[in-house]
Amino acid sequence: MEYFTQQLINGLTLGSIYGLIAIGYTMVYGIVGMINFAHGEIYMIGAFIGIITFSLLGAVGITWVPLAILLVLIVSMFFTAVHGWAVERIAYRPLRGSFRLAPLISAIGMSIALQNYVQIIQGAKIKPMQPVVRGNIPLMEANGFQVNISYLQIIIIVLTIALMAIFSLIIARTALGRSQRACEQDRTMASLLGVNVDRTISLTFVMGAALAAVAGVMVTMYYGVIDFFIGFLAGLKAFTAAVLGGIGSLPGAMLGGMLIGLIEAFWSAYFSIEYKDVAVFGILVVVLIFLPTGLLGKPEVEKV
Amino acid sequence: MLRLSGVHTFYGRIEALRGVDLTVEEGEIVTLIGANGAGKSTLLMTICGNPRARRGEVRFEGHDITQMPTHDIVKLGIAQSPEGRRIFPRMSVIENLKMGAQNFGLAHFDEDLDRIFRLFPILKDRQSQRGGTLSGGQQQMLAIARALMSRPRLLLLDEPSLGLAPLVVKQIFETIREINQRQRVTVLLVEQNAYHALRLAHRGYVLVNGRISMSGSGAELLANPEVRAAYLEGGHV
Ligand SMILES: Nc1ncnc2c1ncn2[C@@H]1O[C@H](COP(=O)(O)OP(=O)(O)O)[C@@H](O)[C@H]1O
Ligand SMILES: [Mg+2]
Numbered sequence: 001m002e003y004f005t006q007q008l009i010n011g012l013t014l015g016s017i018y019g020l021i022a023i024g025y026t027m028v029y030g031i032v033g034m035i036n037f038a039h040g041e042i043y044m045i046g047a048f049i050g051i052i053t054f055s056l057l058g059a060v061g062i063t064w065v066p067l068a069i070l071l072v073l074i075v076s077m078f079f080t081a082v083h084g085w086a087v088e089r090i091a092y093r094p095l096r097g098s099f100r101l102a103p104l105i106s107a108i109g110m111s112i113a114l115q116n117y118v119q120i121i122q123g124a125k126i127k128p129m130q131p132v133v134r135g136n137i138p139l140m141e142a143n144g145f146q147v148n149i150s151y152l153q154i155i156i157i158v159l160t161i162a163l164m165a166i167f168s169l170i171i172a173r174t175a176l177g178r179s180q181r182a183c184e185q186d187r188t189m190a191s192l193l194g195v196n197v198d199r200t201i202s203l204t205f206v207m208g209a210a211l212a213a214v215a216g217v218m219v220t221m222y223y224g225v226i227d228f229f230i231g232f233l234a235g236l237k238a239f240t241a242a243v244l245g246g247i248g249s250l251p252g253a254m255l256g257g258m259l260i261g262l263i264e265a266f267w268s269a270y271f272s273i274e275y276k277d278v279a280v281f282g283i284l285v286v287v288l289i290f291l292p293t294g295l296l297g298k299p300e301v302e303k304v
Numbered sequence: 305m306l307r308l309s310g311v312h313t314f315y316g317r318i319e320a321l322r323g324v325d326l327t328v329e330e331g332e333i334v335t336l337i338g339a340n341g342a343g344k345s346t347l348l349m350t351i352c353g354n355p356r357a358r359r360g361e362v363r364f365e366g367h368d369i370t371q372m373p374t375h376d377i378v379k380l381g382i383a384q385s386p387e388g389r390r391i392f393p394r395m396s397v398i399e400n401l402k403m404g405a406q407n408f409g410l411a412h413f414d415e416d417l418d419r420i421f422r423l424f425p426i427l428k429d430r431q432s433q434r435g436g437t438l439s440g441g442q443q444q445m446l447a448i449a450r451a452l453m454s455r456p457r458l459l460l461l462d463e464p465s466l467g468l469a470p471l472v473v474k475q476i477f478e479t480i481r482e483i484n485q486r487q488r489v490t491v492l493l494v495e496q497n498a499y500h501a502l503r504l505a506h507r508g509y510v511l512v513n514g515r516i517s518m519s520g521s522g523a524e525l526l527a528n529p530e531v532r533a534a535y536l537e538g539g540h541v
Binding site: 175178179181182185186188189190191192193194195196197298 | 354374383384386390392393395402403407408410450
């Protein structure tokens, strides 16, 4: 039971990170109908900007941890969003309206290009970082096993829930969110109602990238090391989370992220850590066989 | 108010409009009739820049809008209820109406909503229902209502009577007259239902294969034997 609770906490932490990344996949898919395979790299760039900002803040003497984290988040979200925006402008917008596979190929190219870009300017070696937030809260103890939740885990989980709530509200209630949903459902009609479709798509990439940046910063603090290749597997798993939850569905991405995190944590704990990635993708395959639209995918029964 | 001169529009290599000249003056109801495939919907969409005229010019109140982005054209005061209605299926009636208003300022939203609900009481009862689950007639009313939410000066209506029961058609046409007279909205109405349209309109154009073949007052066209043969007695609904 204690062991189980500990894995639950670890899984939710991991799931938060996957969920934050998955939202970017699902929102972009919803609005332009393509998988942005460069999104994993956007997350990786968020992590790098985070680590750079941490060391800059250290150099100028800003060491009060809450302030430092807040500043790092803001800086990373901003500059990562700029990258997300640029990816759309450079690699996808010129291809809008061309054949279906074109943006997909462009996405894969973009993904490789971004990896190389970071590798060249930051080096191929792993980048370590001193722990910023230390300490645990012991939750329970039995049979010599202690269940802990670290302060960092609390920060990750709470921040994720807060951001997801804010994003859900933006999508559901604001004019921007309505425009995004309108573009998703009928782009031509949206433009007839005065929506600047290109700008709305850009903003969707920006929002997805900002969330991925938060995930990147959190991962850097959580694991303490990053390299230019972390975007690949994390991106693939977050994409899996988005598909598992139902691609295009915002709550689906959040749920899918959490589930992937939990599966990974429990599989590593009870079965074998070597096969945790296999387990994640295996479960995806099984779910898709029985629920092709994912767990919360929208049923396509509407008369138009 | 609106003037098309020598407009040619293509879909790939298919020429859907072959040099169209058409004008609409402020305060008028002008109707455009023609058989299926004549290019009526293309003409309305060309005014909004999607697809764009490849040759010729579209002017609205002195602006050359031929190359303007769609979202800027509509901000000059043009609204369209397009072919197929294009209601956002996964948005509620209220959200569809908000989409009609939000890029033109939500300042008058509540006031305009009251006005719309007086015009179409059924929409008030269905406020929170998803657009995709409305009946055809309700969707048509919503499409017109959504277009009106932007307070347009020129309203483009593409076959508002299509697929509707005769009683609903009558109601829609009365509403168009009301919008034109009370709210001083200029209307360009595309219809296959030529009889009703010509009775309602001040002037009309007949479109055949992407060209204007005839024009005149509604009464003149109604009395014209060619129009009668082709669009009123030939089985065209
Ligand atoms: N999206 C499109 N792609 C290719 N051809 C089209 C498209 N839309 C319409 N057309 C063609 O353009 C012509 C005019 O169509 P349309 O404007 O819809 O006519 P109408 O509204 O009078 O029925 C038709 O020949 C039609 O087949
Ligand atoms: Mg048509």
